[in-house]
Amino acid sequence: MRFLDSYNKLTRSEVGILLFLLLSTYRICLLPAILSEAAGESAFYVVLAGLGIDVVVCFAALLVASQGGVEALSMPRPVKRALGGVFALYFLFKTLVRTYEVVHYCVGDLFEQATPMLLVVVFVITAGLVASKGFAGIARTGIMILLITVFLVGFAAFYAGFCGYGYNLWVLLRPHDVGKGLLYSSLWLGDGAVLAFADTRTTVKPRSQFAWGALAVAVVLVGMCFFYLNFIYTYGSAGRYVQYAFVRMLTNGDPEELGAVDWPIMLIWLMSVPLHLASQFYAGSEGVRLLLSRREHGGFIYLAGFAVAVVVAYYFLFADKDGFAALYRTDALSYVLLGLLGVVVLLGAVALRRRPKEQANER
Amino acid sequence: MREQIKRQLQYDFGQSFDLIVVPAVVCGHDALYAYLAGLSDRNLLEQGLLIPLAAAPCCAIDTQTLAGNARSSAPLKALADIAEAEQAIANGEVVLWVEDAFFSFLLPQFDKRAVAEPPTSAVIKGPREGFGEDIGQNVTLLRRRVKDKCLVVKHLTVGRVTHTAVAVCFLSTIADSHVVDEVVRRIEAIDIDGVVDSAYVGQLITDNPNSIFTQFSTAEKPDIVTAKILEGRVAVLVDGSPMVITLPCLLIEGFQDSEDYYRGNKRTTFLRVIRLIGILLAVLLPAAYVAVQEYHYQVLPLKFLVTVVNATNGVPFSPTIEMFIVLILFEILNEASVRMPKYVGMALSIVGAVVLGETAVNAGLLSSPAVLVMALSAIGLYTTPEHIGSLGLLRFVFLVMAGLFGFVGLLICTLVMVCYVVTLTNYGAAYAGPIAPFVAVDAKDTFVKASLDKMTTRPFSIPNRNHVRMRRRDKR
DSSP states (O other): OOOOSSSSSSOHHHHHHHHHHHHHHHHHHHGHHHHOOOOOOHHHHHHHHHHHHHHHHHHHHHHHTTOOGGGSSSHHHHHHHHHHHHHHHHHHHHHHHHHHHHHHHHHIOOTTTTTTTHHHHHHHHHHHHTTTTTTHHHHHHHHHHHHHHHHHHHHGGGSOOOOOOGGGGGGGOOOOOOOHHHHHHHHGGGGGGGGGGGGGGTTTTTGGHHHHHHHHHHHHHHHHHHHHHHHHHHHHGGGGGOOOOOHHHTTTTOTTOOOOOHHHHHHHHHHHHHHHHHHHHHHHHHHHHHHHOOOSSOOOHHHHHHHHHHHHHHHHHHTTHHHHHHHSSSSHHHHHHHHHHHHHHHHHHHHHHHHHHHHHHHH | OOOHHHHHHHHTTTTTEEEEEEEEEEEEEEEEEEEETTTTHHHIIIIIIHHHHHSSOOOOHHHHHHHHHHHHHOEEEEEHHHHHHHHHHHHOOOOEEEEEEEEEOBBOOOOOOOOOOOGGGGGGSOOOOOOSOOOOHHHHHHHHOSSSSSSEEEEEEOOOTTTTTEEEEEEETOOHHHHHHHHHHHTOOOOOOOOOOOHHHHHOOOOOOOSOOSSSSSSSSSSHHHHHHHHTTTEETTTTOOOOOEEOOOOOGGOOEEEEGTTTTHHHHHHHHHHHHHHHHHHHHHHHHHHHHHHHHGGOOOHHHHHHHHHHOSSSHHHHHHHHHHHHHHHHHHHHHHHSSSHHHHHHHHHHIIIIIIHHHHHHSSOHHEEEEEHHHHHHHOOOOOHHHHHHHHHHHHHHHHHHTTTTHHHHHHHHHHHHHHTEETTTTEEETTTTTTOOGGGHHHBOOOOOGGGOOOOSOBBSOOOOOOOOOOOO
16 A cells, blocks of 8 residues: 555645745845845846746646646657656756755855765765655655744744844846846746646646746745845845855855855755755656656666766766856856746646647546 | 363363363263363353253254253354364363364453553543453443444454454444455464564554554553544454554654543643654754754854853763763663662662762763753653654664764754655555645644544545544534
8 A cells, every 4th residue: 555656646735845845945046136236236127037937937837737747748759758858957957056056055154074075975865865755755755844844943033123124125126137147047947847747637726727826926935035034134234245155156246255144044944955956856867767768667766877977977067166167157058948948838838738628528 | 982082182282281171961962071271161161051951851962952952141153173172272262072063152251450540541631441451351442432333343363373362443434444454454464473462463564564663553542542443543452462553553643642632722732832842852952962062063152152162071072972872871771760660760760860960960971961951852752652762763863963964964864754754654544644745634633733623524644434523513
């Protein structure tokens, strides 16, 4: 008697928690657009446009999921295999960069004693273990972690007194360099694309897609406000200069202006990182499965291969970390990444086109 | 022929002194009664069977004749051969051999413990009855609480040598038939020489026998088992054990107590949150203390840090080793005090707490914060007795990971542990349900407990065929 009959099938609460994990964990990477002048002083519009892209990708992914995922869409097999390959590469790259950024940040600001390679291995193994349980396992772990962190930390304590929160608001309304800001952010957008591999046919009704999308936007906004307010509360006016290590890299910010966020917040955030990585990881392995046209879930085989690929790629790329950072910040790559998000939207359109036919047949 | 049967029985029972074989006459035929002394009522045998059957007129022997002439309503059964007869004798029945046929009568008589309050589940408010070792008595205790024909008791036997009676109890209108069938199938599949306690059966029929977490709930009180049966669970009673197993088992059951349902919902909610904080303290506090001391002292406010540094100054061990020693000492004291007789155990506790703890701190071998952390962790552990075993082990794992990797180790360990828990299943139910997967309808009896009038449905987290528990009526 197995409960996890399908690794991809998700209930409504699981879709909700996955949305939260996917859209909130790295959403703080858009904060530099607010807090830093390096991304241009068009922060507000960059964030707004980024959110728009996120919401569209999220809608599309949810539409695909409501039809059973990419695998269930009726398309010629070669197209599916090609899509599998593209997605596998996309999520591999994304996992790699995200791992790189987190490790860089941890070594630089949180756990100075740790070595980067050790942290990479620890993160990849953890994410791989969680990913081996599929989307359902990741989502359920997320629910439990959320419960633990709520009780463990008591968020209310951080909001005991707000002061000086208006100081940074002035940078919000300067509409310059929106395009540049978006390009720099391209790697951090469209995390909801992962859900294109999920299967919500039995649990989420097609008409509730937009409700989920609205929820996603709300979650993202609340998450961003939460971190923003925490910044301000922690550092007051100095918050303007506070940047994450990976945020600095992303925005070419000044690495000398070192700051650290409140510890408990970072610990909570760190709990969600492996789960986020795990979902990218699992989506990547699903891409591989699609590429190989396998029906059964590969489980550890695909995931182990994927994990090894991440670690090996990391090892070679991290040797030249400046070069690597420069690579994934190039304009060309940013266009490619944005283009891949367009593929997800296209799949969403395919799912949307297919839906009325099916409904007509059902009638 | 009679002598041959007698010799055969005595030989097969190894000339056991408690095997009583009585030659007799039944309805004019030579006969033989055989039973084990102490397991059958001798008076009933004489008055109900021996005398009336000896006086009965000569006639053909069958169960109807025997039942008609006997002065006893004891269950009567025809047996196929001598092997079956021997098994019946071993089961405590009286076997009658007559006219080359074997019959058995159930005339049980043996001492059993009276119904009393179980020491492991003492309550301030609520029923005080507890199960005993006799399976018949235990089934009766359940029957007295569920006076309905839908309470089904399936009888099984486990153990090649012990032939232990096992009863599977469930409500036929509520319990999921797949779960019942699966429980029965797994019990029937047990091929073991003997079963001494219900824990044997529990361990042999769980989905995840190697799991660190409790995979089957046990209860020693009929009110608890009744409540669980009413939720759609299946109870397994084993002869000789006062512990009744209930399946499927969920993680959340460890946080629930029978008294929770006899007191106000607000107080219960508060206590459940306290229990959750208790286990978080039990598992995470020693590890977090070590991680902070070893790697992340900057997270402590300055005043707090100064106090801790002053207290730990001069301790010859690293924080990890120190905490490890303190926890191991606690486990040793705990084990010794549980094993010792009651009064010696109390003395041992005093020695452990006062002499060992205080002297070690005064001598500078251990720091007082470490002892305090251990004490808080130990107290937290006992808020959920169901999970003491698993959490007691887990805190060592967390401690080692925190000692090696600091907060990263702690976070990773938490994630892996949680991921493991959420993917466990137990007879078709998610072990971490109704939290993960989250079942909103069942959330009313998790860490937050709703009032009884809100609990209109049975848990959806447990497979059952009837989810309506209560129909609400307008309050007047």
